[in-house]
Each structure stands twice: as C-alpha cells, then as structure tokens.
Amino acid sequence: MTRIRPIPVQPRFSMVVTTATVLVATSLYGASGATAADGPSVPPGTEAIASAPVELDGNDPDLKLPDGATLAEPKVLDIKQVVEEQSGDERREDTNAEVTFALQAEVLFGKDSAKLGSQAKARIGAIAGEIRNQNATRIRVFGFTDDLGSSAHGDVLSRKRANAVHTVLGQELNDPGVTYEVRGYGEQYPIADNSTEAGRKKNRRVEISFPRTAG
16 A cells, blocks of 8 residues: 655735835935836845744854954935825925925826816825925926837927925915026936836826934
8 A cells, every 4th residue: 555645735825905005115216217117116136035034053153244344334224104195196205305296197196187177286285384394495397208109209398397386385485595497308318118008197296304303
C-alpha cells in the first residue's frame, strides 16, 4: 500500500486597502511627463511575508559599532496622506512640509472655459481659509489639462485657469505679504491614465499648494 505524504502549504497573506487615506514613505515629483500610477502601491521592501522575523543576538560582535563609529542623525520620513472625495472632484494631499489641493476642472469651469462660477469661488474661498490657518505666505497655483486637443491649446487653457484661481485667492486673502507662483502645464504631469475618460477627468485639474507652517 502506497502512502502519500501531504505537502505542507505555506500560509499566504493578502492585503486589502479599503480606506480613502493613503500613506506612503516619500513624496516625489518628477520632471517626466510619463503617466503616474493611478492608485496606491506597496513600497518595495514592505510587502507582507509569511515567515517569522529572524531572531537577532544583541551580543553578536558583528552587530556592534566599530570603535570610533557613530550612528547617523535620526531622519523623519516625509509621510503623505491623501484624502479624495468619493466623487473624485477634490483631492487633498498632506505631507510633513506641504498641503496640496487638487480641484477637477469640471467643478470649477465650463467646458473649454476659464470663467469661474459662484460655487467654484466658494470652494476656492474655503481653501483660502486653510491657507490662513497655516499662516502660509508662498502659494503655488498650477493648471493642468488632459492630452486631448493640441498641446499648445492645453498650455494656454491651463494657464488661464490657474490665473483665474489665483485672482480669487488674492481677493480672498487680501494680503500683500503673500507671494504666488502661477503656471499652466497643459498635458504635462498627468496623475491618471489619459486613455480613459475617467483618467482624463482627473488630469484636468488646478492644484493649489502651500507650505505647512502650523500644527
């Protein structure tokens, strides 16, 4: 009679992200116009593993610092927290150093327009309140479009939309001590896939960012 030995099966772990808040270890803004990933990912080296951690011997001489060596200064990683409305109309990103609001163009402007309505101005006014809370004096207003139409048209439209938002912020803050950097980047720096309408909608946006200077 032949006996069949059962093969042990290694346990597997699965991770399901269901929260609207995403934490990552670093925040990078590259100069490339390549499409960025449209969603959270697990940073390399932090994936879940089934095996138990390796036990370390604190008395092992190989773990001790050589004579005269010192530990590097502790470093706090920049943590990014991203909160996005369920509709996707507005997204807020917080890091240790900066706050960024991204407003979809559809909630601010009509199609191919740079004219702000009353509701759009109210949203911008709320962001101005947050700027005051942070005591920020340097504000960046950047406009972006999708990749439909000509690149030149997107550059002009995104710049006009950024200027329109800047005008309202200036009126709301009414502070000569605040400086602004206003730019239109057109189809550069997409945050979603331009091959789908859902992705293009996210890419059509105006971002307002400023330093975090208060708790």
